[in-house]
Amino acid sequence: MNKEFVKRNTEAHGWLGLIISGLLFVVFFTGAISFFREEVQLWATSAHIESISLEGQEIIPVSQILEIAIAGRDFNAREHLTIYPPSHLEPYYTAYVDLVDRGGGEKVDALLIHPVSGDIIGDPNDFYLSSFLYIVHYSLNIPFGSYLIGFVALFFLFSIFSGVLIHAADFVKGFFRYRADGRKRSQLLDLHNIIGVISLPYTLMFAVTGLIFNLVIIYQIAFGVILYKGDLDALLTDAGFVTVTPEWQAEPWSNPPVDELYQQSIDTWGGVPSQMRVYNYGDSSAVLEFYGPVEDEFAVQFGVAYNVSDRSEVFSENRNDPNAVSAGLDVVATLHYGSFGGLGLRFLYLILAMGVCALIVTGNLLWVGAREKTMSSAKLNFVGRFTLASTAGVAVATIFAFIAERLLPIGGYDRASYLSYAFVIALVSASSYIWLAADRRKVLVRLLQVFTGACFFLLFVDLVLYPSNLMQYVKNGFFAPVGVDVGILVSAVLGAYVSIKLQGRLSSISNKEKNNFAPEFPETVN
């Protein structure tokens, strides 16, 4: 490879990698937790909603659930009524009821419904942690955030391509190289390269699939304008997107076969729908729409809609000749979410995501190390503190969001917003400490200690306040809440181990400096 080519790409790889490092860390850190989004959601609800045992119990049919959901509400039948049936990770019905707009804008009531008794047991919006972390992952929870994250993914893709080209000459020979006895810079470089190479298929997949999710609109508009001469609806139709818009007839429906159509979709597609939606509920023009995974097939989703009046199909995914775009996007989504290989695969994805987080940190440290002799200490100091804030600061903010999810009382206020505030306040506090602290080397140790302490505090709260809740979930076969607590314990132990190791190293460095410098010279650390 031409030396100038490698040199220029190394410079671009370093600078662009540094610029996107903070946001990329947030994406991978929150993304790693989001692989277990449903488990975290069940952990959150376990403290406030009693465990449900479905063994030997008759589950209420969906037709009754629809009636329970809208009873006593200002339901807008011309809009949607959406139901998520119980699953092995969400043992209750979840319903979203569109309300009539009385001037205050669109409103939706969200309900958790007991699948056996039909009681309304909670509001899913009260348990916002898993959704919050997922939304931060793809859009930072800010306006136009998804486009910003899209461009972060684009520069990440460039970093992958350029990284491979930079490392190409050593790809095979240096595959297992780790110079444990080498200089710190050599060790960091080897670590960066090993993680980069081993995680290459994973990072390539995530960069491309993430870009498709967040920035495909660029090509959608370009293709729509040039190929379809501005007819974006035609583009969406060719891409397999179907919009259900039944016309309100103002005639009440008669004996709607809701449960029969629900069973029909299961019989046709071999899987329980993950989502059911009703349009024009109660009217003769009502349409029932079902979506869900096809059992025993890789990355295949089904979508079907029936006219309630005569059971005819409004649309159905064609199994023999599926639309390439909708089938392709199902594959993209399945690969990205890791939903094709069970719990083991998601753990592997989690470990690789943490590896990418280490890739980002080692990259920043390499960038600083390469410029120690050429760049001012103020600029290097800024980069060092920025790296700390966007990595350790984010980890601390995340565990405080978990604590807020556990401790905030339920009901009567916008609990979701207060959880977001807890995350932001913790992040700002950690960042302020990082920027104001005199000794930057001790900051990381302190943050790790805060993270570890917060993890142990959270476990203490669960063991003291909610042990019976958690045990009841386990007895009923729902292990996710305890599984999340085990994950928090592992994080606490790792945090404690690393902080103790770092503290020990700092102490030996301090002792060396004290022995090497005369007392009248102050230690010049920042």
Added chain:
Amino acid sequence: MWKKTSAALIGGCLLSISLTLNLNYLLPLSVDALLMLGMLLAFPVWGALMVWCYSSSDGMQAWKRCSGLMTLSLALNTVLFFSQA
């Protein structure tokens, strides 16, 4: 670096659109398969063009590279567009 970045982002984006449109015109596949292929290839093509831009000696060379290839691709786009009209 800023000029290279502008070439990589703007030039790269426009070039990737033009190149994938050419594939759309040339490949004998169904319309949905062409759309999916375009979606899959567009971003890696853009990423590769970014590498090409950043490996230029300066921003001017990066823009020259993008403009040169864009001229060729646009010419092919035009020929294919009118031949299929």
